[in-house]
Amino acid sequence: MAKRMTIKELAKILNVSISTVSKALNDSDEISPETIKRVKETAKLYGYRANFIAKSLKSQSTNTLGVIIPDVLNYFFVQLLHGIENEARKQGYNVMTCISHEKISNEKANIIALTNGQVDGILFCPSEETQNTIDLTHIEELSNNNVPFVTFDRSLHDIKASGVLSNDFFSAYDATNYLIKNGGEKTYLFASHVGLSVMKERIKGFKQAMREHHILKDSSVVEISEEKDYEVFIKEFLASTKVDGILTIDELLSVKAVKIATKLKINIPKTLKVIGFSNGEISAQFSPSISSVDQRAGLMGKEAVTLMIEMLKNENSREVVVKTVPAVLIHRETTKI
Amino acid sequence: MAKRMTIKELAKILNVSISTVSKALNDSDEISPETIKRVKETAKLYGYRANFIAKSLKSQSTNTLGVIIPDVLNYFFVQLLHGIENEARKQGYNVMTCISHEKISNEKANIIALTNGQVDGILFCPSEETQNTIDLTHIEELSNNNVPFVTFDRSLHDIKASGVLSNDFFSAYDATNYLIKNGGEKTYLFASHVGLSVMKERIKGFKQAMREHHILKDSSVVEISEEKDYEVFIKEFLASTKVDGILTIDELLSVKAVKIATKLKINIPKTLKVIGFSNGEISAQFSPSISSVDQRAGLMGKEAVTLMIEMLKNENSREVVVKTVPAVLIHRETTKI
DNA sequence: CTGTTAGCGCTTTCAC
DNA sequence: GTGAAAGCGCTAACAG
Numbered sequence: 001m002a003k004r005m006t007i008k009e010l011a012k013i014l015n016v017s018i019s020t021v022s023k024a025l026n027d028s029d030e031i032s033p034e035t036i037k038r039v040k041e042t043a044k045l046y047g048y049r050a051n052f053i054a055k056s057l058k059s060q061s062t063n064t065l066g067v068i069i070p071d072v073l074n075y076f077f078v079q080l081l082h083g084i085e086n087e088a089r090k091q092g093y094n095v096m097t098c099i100s101h102e103k104i105s106n107e108k109a110n111i112i113a114l115t116n117g118q119v120d121g122i123l124f125c126p127s128e129e130t131q132n133t134i135d136l137t138h139i140e141e142l143s144n145n146n147v148p149f150v151t152f153d154r155s156l157h158d159i160k161a162s163g164v165l166s167n168d169f170f171s172a173y174d175a176t177n178y179l180i181k182n183g184g185e186k187t188y189l190f191a192s193h194v195g196l197s198v199m200k201e202r203i204k205g206f207k208q209a210m211r212e213h214h215i216l217k218d219s220s221v222v223e224i225s226e227e228k229d230y231e232v233f234i235k236e237f238l239a240s241t242k243v244d245g246i247l248t249i250d251e252l253l254s255v256k257a258v259k260i261a262t263k264l265k266i267n268i269p270k271t272l273k274v275i276g277f278s279n280g281e282i283s284a285q286f287s288p289s290i291s292s293v294d295q296r297a298g299l300m301g302k303e304a305v306t307l308m309i310e311m312l313k314n315e316n317s318r319e320v321v322v323k324t325v326p327a328v329l330i331h332r333e334t335t336k337i
Numbered sequence: 338m339a340k341r342m343t344i345k346e347l348a349k350i351l352n353v354s355i356s357t358v359s360k361a362l363n364d365s366d367e368i369s370p371e372t373i374k375r376v377k378e379t380a381k382l383y384g385y386r387a388n389f390i391a392k393s394l395k396s397q398s399t400n401t402l403g404v405i406i407p408d409v410l411n412y413f414f415v416q417l418l419h420g421i422e423n424e425a426r427k428q429g430y431n432v433m434t435c436i437s438h439e440k441i442s443n444e445k446a447n448i449i450a451l452t453n454g455q456v457d458g459i460l461f462c463p464s465e466e467t468q469n470t471i472d473l474t475h476i477e478e479l480s481n482n483n484v485p486f487v488t489f490d491r492s493l494h495d496i497k498a499s500g501v502l503s504n505d506f507f508s509a510y511d512a513t514n515y516l517i518k519n520g521g522e523k524t525y526l527f528a529s530h531v532g533l534s535v536m537k538e539r540i541k542g543f544k545q546a547m548r549e550h551h552i553l554k555d556s557s558v559v560e561i562s563e564e565k566d567y568e569v570f571i572k573e574f575l576a577s578t579k580v581d582g583i584l585t586i587d588e589l590l591s592v593k594a595v596k597i598a599t600k601l602k603i604n605i606p607k608t609l610k611v612i613g614f615s616n617g618e619i620s621a622q623f624s625p626s627i628s629s630v631d632q633r634a635g636l637m638g639k640e641a642v643t644l645m646i647e648m649l650k651n652e653n654s655r656e657v658v659v660k661t662v663p664a665v666l667i668h669r670e671t672t673k674i
Numbered sequence: 675c676t677g678t679t680a681g682c683g684c685t686t687t688c689a690c
Numbered sequence: 691g692t693g694a695a696a697g698c699g700c701t702a703a704c705a706g
Contacts, residue, residue: 145386
């Protein structure tokens with residue numbers, strides 16, 4: 001960034017002191033209206049813009065929020081980011097974005113990058129690796145560095161931190177009940193990435209619903225681990241098993257399930273109903289369009305910002321607040337009755 | 338951000354001067370090895386971390402890049418952002434993201450927010466509104482404020498600025514040729530958002546290919562403006578027109594076209610071949626999977642960062658550099674022969 | 675080898 | 691109503 005007009009230069013031009021200029025620009029009532037006018041006019045004339053960095057150094061706050069998301073190519077997280085961006089901007093905050101790519105090493109680097117005074121607080125979604133490990137020292141360091149932070153979507157089991165979560169348990173419970181009541185007893189959950197906190201909750205919710213209907217079996221939860229085997233695996237499963245309803249733990253699995261079922265000439269939604277999670281772009285555009293649990297990621301992002309800003313306002317209070325955003329089940333062609 | 342250890346406090350603790358600490362931490366050869374060791378150990382002990390804001394103020398550079406993208410819920414831009422993020426982080430830069438939502442008013446606000454000294458340079462993709470107007474004063478202001486900036490994807494007609502673009506003309510030309518040669522003469526372009534520079538180029542490329550085969554008609558370019566009418570419009574078009582091949586100017590139109598054609602029992606790819614633009618998530622997952630021009634958005638983002646960093650290195654040179662990233666045509670089921 | 679000092683651009687207390 | 695001066699945390703010329 002090249003040379004720019006400063007308060008100092010303005011003062012010289014106007015033949016007043018630096019502090020007068022500063023006060024005038026901030027509408028201080030210590031300064032006469034005429035001076036204020038004169039200063040402001042000259043400032044405008046010379047295109048003066050206050051230096052944010054200097055202000056930040058002085059005020060010890062940057063009006064900037066750091067965000068760490070696991071994956072930016074995932075529509076769900078992008079919606080979250082969108083919600084965060086929007087709300088932050090609305091509240092006068094800038095957003096500095098980091099992507100962990102689901103790796104704990106990147107996450108550590110991101111945390112280090114963000115805890116050097118550039119941001120007032122951090123909005124943070126733990127990576128998949130982080131959720132699969134018990135070593136959370138890098139996150140404890142956040143507390144040690146006194147960096148206000150809130151988590152979103154995924155939770156940190158041991159560390160108690162403020163955050164905003166989706167009600168994954170209930171969403172899954174609810175969707176499963178729908179499938180059982182409108183489909184039948186042969187309801188299954190397609191699961192993957194089961195190490196993630198959100199997935200665990202969804203599995204619990206599914207099981208709970210199945211249990212209440214006395215139809216939970218060991219085989220009810222179908223874990224599908226390797227992405228490249230998805231289509232083959234599902235094909236074999238659907239060809240060999242009578243299925244009324246499938247709840248899938250993420251969007252991709254729902255797309256694959258619907259695709260394969262269609263190819264196998266299984267009638268959707270008449271004989272098979274499908275509900276996915278994380279209502280993304282594909283669910284709406286696919287043919288047939290796929291019903292999905294919409295976690296209202298944008299709203300979660302917004303709420304995370306709200307939480308953060310409240311936290312920044314009451315820095316003394318170390319109260320831990322956990323907000324829950326209710327999801328909504330969106331019915332499309334794979335469940336149309 | 339709460340109180341943190343500073344150089345000053347370290348100096349007090351160590352009973353040396355502030356500058357000694359500073360120099361020691363920066364491995365200055367003015368300082369004895371023992372002192373350096375002592376200082377560093379104490380710094381580590383107390384969890385000292387240099388204050389980035391103070392450094393920035395001193396050095397007049399923030400190691401931060403500003404990014405303005407029109408839409409973060411668009412997979413293409415997200416790929417771009419991903420490429421930018423990755424490369425920037427690799428080069429030791431932070432990224433501050435702004436979203437214009439295709440609105441000139443937001444874009445102005447974003448530019449103002451980013452030109453207050455927080456970023457060393459701006460990577461910028463003009464909003465749709467900006468591309469439809471001739472009022473580019475807010476962008477000229479960037480130059481006036483001496484903020485280094487590069488554009489990406491979309492260009493600024495009048496203002497000459499460095500940037501990285503996709504070769505939209507050639508990609509469209511190439512894809513059209515493919516359709517003509519492997520499909521037939523009844524090839525059409527489905528177009529929308531025609532005010533965008535990239536769309537104009539694609540239309541030109543399409544027309545050029547059609548012209549060279551002496552089959553360009555007024556009706557060859559089918560403009561489809563309102564999103565809500567897409568499906569109805571396309572249905573009527575396909576029902577009333579004999580079509581061998583369709584090139585669509587974006588991803589959504591290709592999805593809609595394939596969906597409707599399938600419903601109309603048109604055999605894809607045998608009687609109708611379809612190629613979309615902006616190879617997104619849906620193209621790959623759709624059934625049939627949709628062939629698409631992949632603009633390698635990630636690479637564009639990376640190149641934009643490279644360009645920016647070179648610019649920052651040679652701040653004296655005001656050379657305008659425009660890079661072009663070649664796209665690649667990805668064949669999927671809608672063009673499989 | 676270490677320390678003093680000035681200064682990055684800004685705010686703010688305290689004098690005048 | 692205005693100005694001088696200190697200081698936010700850091701670096702770097704210059705002195706010692």
